[in-house]
Amino acid sequence: xxxxxxxxxxxxxxxxxxxxxxxxxxxxxxxxxxxxxxxxxxxxxxxxxxxxxxxxxxxxxxxxxxxxxxxxxxxxxxxxxxxxxxxxxxxxxxxxxxxxxxxxxxxxxxxxxxxxxxxxxxxxxxxxxxxxxxxxxxxxxxxxxxxxxxxxxxxxxxxxxxxxxxxxxxxxxxxxxxxxxxxxxxxxxxxxxxxxxxxxxxxxxxxxxxxxxxxxxxxxxxxxxxxxxxxxxxxxxxxxxxxxxxxxxxxxxxxxxxxxxxxxxxxxxxxxxxxxxxxxxxxxxxxxxxxxxxxxxxxxxxxxxxxxxxxxxxxxxxxxxxxxxxxxxxxxxxxxxxxxxxxxxxxxxxxxxxxxxxxxxxxxxxxxxxxxxxxxxxxxxxxxxxxxxxxxxxxxxxxxxxxxxxxxxxxxxxxxxxxxxxx
Amino acid sequence: xxxxxxxxxxxxxxxxxxxxxxxxxxxxxxxxxxxxxxxxxxxxxxxxxxxxxxxxxxxxxxxxxxxxxxxxxxxxxxxxxxxxxxxxxxxxxxxx
Numbered sequence: 001x002x003x004x005x006x007x008x009x010x011x012x013x014x015x016x017x018x019x020x021x022x023x024x025x026x027x028x029x030x031x032x033x034x035x036x037x038x039x040x041x042x043x044x045x046x047x048x049x050x051x052x053x054x055x056x057x058x059x060x061x062x063x064x065x066x067x068x069x070x071x072x073x074x075x076x077x078x079x080x081x082x083x084x085x086x087x088x089x090x091x092x093x094x095x096x097x098x099x100x101x102x103x104x105x106x107x108x109x110x111x112x113x114x115x116x117x118x119x120x121x122x123x124x125x126x127x128x129x130x131x132x133x134x135x136x137x138x139x140x141x142x143x144x145x146x147x148x149x150x151x152x153x154x155x156x157x158x159x160x161x162x163x164x165x166x167x168x169x170x171x172x173x174x175x176x177x178x179x180x181x182x183x184x185x186x187x188x189x190x191x192x193x194x195x196x197x198x199x200x201x202x203x204x205x206x207x208x209x210x211x212x213x214x215x216x217x218x219x220x221x222x223x224x225x226x227x228x229x230x231x232x233x234x235x236x237x238x239x240x241x242x243x244x245x246x247x248x249x250x251x252x253x254x255x256x257x258x259x260x261x262x263x264x265x266x267x268x269x270x271x272x273x274x275x276x277x278x279x280x281x282x283x284x285x286x287x288x289x290x291x292x293x294x295x296x297x298x299x300x301x302x303x304x305x306x307x308x309x310x311x312x313x314x315x316x317x318x319x320x321x322x323x324x325x326x327x328x329x330x331x332x333x334x335x336x337x338x339x340x341x342x343x344x345x346x347x348x349x350x351x352x353x354x355x356x357x358x359x360x361x362x363x364x365x366x367x368x369x370x371x372x373x374x375x376x377x378x379x380x381x382x383x384x385x386x387x388x389x390x391x392x393x394x395x396x397x398x399x400x401x402x403x404x405x406x407x408x409x410x411x412x413x414x415x416x417x418x419x420x421x422x423x
Numbered sequence: 424x425x426x427x428x429x430x431x432x433x434x435x436x437x438x439x440x441x442x443x444x445x446x447x448x449x450x451x452x453x454x455x456x457x458x459x460x461x462x463x464x465x466x467x468x469x470x471x472x473x474x475x476x477x478x479x480x481x482x483x484x485x486x487x488x489x490x491x492x493x494x495x496x497x498x499x500x501x502x503x504x505x506x507x508x509x510x511x512x513x514x515x516x517x518x519x
Contacts, residue, residue: 053446330456337452356502358453360495374495376450376502390502394494406494409457412466416459423461 039063042317043132049340133283177272282319323383362410370406
């Protein structure tokens, strides 16, 4: 193995204990090696599920960050309802499962030779590769929106410094200011996310800066949980929150960061705070590995999550084109566990079997007002499709007690899933 | 299982060793997104590991038929057949 040992942080006795036999040269196949790139909800879940499914599988997780910052509930951080450390998790428990963590970036993939190249030039051979790179911003896809612009007009669509930047801008804004949230066309990470964010920012404005106004400029005419959001907005934030759809001129066609100007086909907005949620694509390594198609996302087999473009490489989480499954943390975790089971089967020469997957996404419209969407999926017609008759959103007519209960369940979900993935 | 692993490795094959003895049935792996496995998690959502098999089956069937009110489980249960529900319940009942 030509692995640069320094690149690794070897932790735990479990890794040593799992080495029942000396690690063989590649090709002998006695000790299967799986490399997972990306330590988010998808990648960290998959790495741990692989070890759980069979402790003999040698798993390396490639992740440059020492801390993971979760996106779900980061809208509450923006609205001042939660602090960022509540979103942050280390990889200590992941490593304690006997997973080798390479604290670096994967820069190349050789699908034929089955190896991943790391930032320091070291090569990591694999029998199966799982890519879970999440999203990258499509810089420049929205005219004027590049990395420099994001320092003025935060996207806050990757949680961390951007989340805090948007929060600080809102805190610094005078009462009576205009806030604009720019929502992208499909597909993008967390379909209800822009609308949850608008809701919680509206809550912040209503309680702290009631003369202010919030506008959502949307590149779409419909969105996730739309009826529930709009119903709640009418009830909670009348006159404060306005949604402008594509058909009413909501699409932003260019931005100018220096003057904080958002240009639509119908005019211009110069808000005090602009949150631009830009077009996205699969994380960079997907493109480099040749598993992303012209859409920027990764077509996969719905049973195995194996790339339709490169053999031996599986893609899970936000980067994947998962049919009816949304780009959510729950879906990423569900896909990760399914993919891990399939990978273990494939390593043994066993046939993968089709399964069902679930998604559940909660959104907060106010701290004590939650709504949800749930779905059950199965491979059908070459894609992951909704199981007919299942799934759907919270009831349209429901007492506030139901909404409050869903807000409690939302927080419980976050605790549960982050404990499973990182705890 | 240890014996099986050793024997399989001895034969130069990992196939037998890697066939997961307790691979979750269709859909079961997703449940732990909300139903905590870890005892450290505080949640109003019940733990399924070691839960009574018949109780899981009954709950799922009642959520599916609408007899039992749910927040999300009424929507999720509709995605599973009787056989799948039985398999999921049996699997969770056998987990620690």
